[in-house]
Amino acid sequence: MDFLGKRPQGSAVSTTARGQRAEDAALACLQAQGLKLVARNYRTPGRGGGEIDLILRDRDGSLVFVEVRSRNTERFGGAAASIGSIKQQRIVLAARHYLMQFAAPPPCRLDVVLVDTSGSPAAVEWLKAAFDAM
Template identity: 45%
Template sequence: MSPRATSRAAVGEAAENLARQRLEAAGLRLRHANFRARRGEIDLVMEARDGQIIFVEVRYRSRRDYGGGVASVDARKRQRLIHAARAYLHCHGLDQRPARFDVVAVDGYDRIQWIEAAFDADSAG
């Protein structure tokens, strides 16, 4: 593994930890971190007090060029997240639970932008 890859992984992990702290401070509970399915991965799976499952994509960008982290969650990425979320719900017997997709963007100054219900499974394409 190259030093660059290690550094990149460490930055990504730090961004996920920062996002997790923010979400937990808002009352969400971590269910799973880095859930991997056949065609996708979910950074954080959180649960709200009302039982809603929240799938969180964390995006880190050192700069806001090209729209920043939120803009980088394109249609292809959304489809992969939806696929992984369906797998998670099925594997854990949660198919009937309400769910949503949030995006948390972290920039190079550790500023956080949390977009609740950033997209849904019906309008992601």
């Protein structure tokens, strides 16, 4: 906030709120498809680690690690283009860290959910197995 108590346009709070709404929309969509929430906003310890927005269990028992991306404009390629190789590496790092708790990890996949929050309701696109852990 500035000295007048006004919040600057495009502030982190509005970005955080928009991201939360996108995650809520993605979760509702996935749950409607029969997936069950396991964890939300899973983070690895330490700096430079990774984060996974949603971890769900699919009907077949697979763990599904979901990255939710939202953009309010298609400039620069939109939400899908914002998941570059470094972001993918961090998601994979976090997924591997999460799987360390299992003696025998279940089958899993890395999905992406793209959310367009410009309309009401939000438009949601689910990309199953969007990238590999290679």
